[in-house]
Amino acid sequence: MRRICGAVSTIARTPSPRNARAVKKKKAIKCEQCGAPLDPRGAEAWVECIYCGAVHELDTPKKPAPTSAPDDDEPGIPAPVLVGSTMAVTVLVVVGGVVLLLWWLTSRQRIWPQGGGVTVTSRSHRPRAFPRHYRPASERVTWRTHGTCPVDADGDGIRDVASMAWNTKQKDRITVISGADGRVLWQGRSMKQNTPFYCLGKSWLAVEHPGFKVEIYHARHHKKPIATTLPGKVSYVAMGDGCVALKTNDGTVTTLRLPAGTPGTCRTGKLRRARMLYHGVTQRYMKRGRVTRDGTTYEVRMRRQGTPMLTAEARRGRRRLWTRKLGLMATSYGTALALVKDRLVIFGARPTRERSGVLLGLDPKTGAQIYDQELRHESPQTLTYWDYNGRHLVLAAWVGLHAFDPATGKRIWSVGN
Secondary structure, three states, X not given: OEEEOOEEEOOOOOOOHHHHXXXXXXXXXXXXXXXXXXXXXXXXOEEEOOOXXXXXXXXXXXXXXXXXXXXXXXXXXXXXXXXXXXXXXXXXXXXXHHHHHHHHHHHHHOOOOOOOOOEEEOOOOOEEXXXXXXXXOOOOOEEOOOOOEEEOOOOOOOOEEEEEEEOOOOOEEEEEEOOOOOOEEEEOOOEOOOOOEEEXXXXXXXXXXXXXXXXXXXXXXXOOOEEEEOOOOEEEEEEEOOEEEEEEOOOOEEEEEOOOOOEOOOOEOOOEEOOOOOEOOEEHHHOEEEEEEOOEEEEEEEOOOOOOEXXXXXXXXXXXXXXXXXXXXXXXXXXXEEEEOOEEEEEEXXXXXXXXXXXXXXXXXXXXEEEEEEEOOOOHHHEEEEEEOOOXXXXXXXXXXXXXXXXXXXXXXXXXX
């Protein structure tokens, strides 16, 4: 190294090709929950298991350390002369300090631009503005597809949607979306990733924290959740008239009066599994899906040859009204069927494009095709939610939530990717 005018100049040699071309062998990535192999291609920060739905964070590659400069001077190469380097360093330090001070002040004030976020109420009951990626319809909200629930959160007669959404720090938040226009109605506090989320009817939601601590939220009044500690992990739930029954994996049934949250007697129907992984989806092992209206049954099934190709038909009693062989196939998770006014809407995939979903609209009277809308961003392999909320067809696929017009098949709003 040389010292010129009080400054140190360093000349770095080119690293040897042997060190610059070191190759690291890639290790196979497996799901920590079920042990299935994961495919991280195309993923940047996380990857979801297509078998069990578990999400795993990927290790980002570290940048190589800068090559240190040699101590000896090479002959024949003149050393650069730095004039006034001490003054330049002083100016840079002062400017950097001012920038850090301004950043610290603005970050403490948490001032967001007007209209830049959705104002909700956190657990401390103080208004807080969330950043832009939590704005409705077209912003980046990472939607968790497993455990999506239809709820009534605003009383407009159109079913809303509730589930977990991730933030930039890979934390979960209970997020309720308006079924009418895709607005974020409210969000809960940050929770640990993959926090269990349960649907308790159209008005109540529940999450389970470590230590068997359960919080029950009302779909409209979410400021003060009902907190209780159970003897085990929740496995089955049932709603009654103003009460809820929670059955844990040790067989204990705990009943709570709502909204007081106090123990009491609760008359309920049959207990069902707590985690609703699929809603409105005809899974592939079920072979067929049916819907009935005015004595006519509409059915979508796989063909008898055992192929995944679909066939739609309409029957009135034992009399077959029409049959139509579709150019769609059932996906890995299954298919979906909805009868909306004068449209029979079917969700599936083309044999040549299995990674793109298709909305097919048929005339329920004749079976004639009305529209064939390809959905390039909704992977049919991960369809977990399908519901007609009174105005739109809402589906959850991969990490997004989407609404479509059942009359035309056109997209109305989207939340997430």
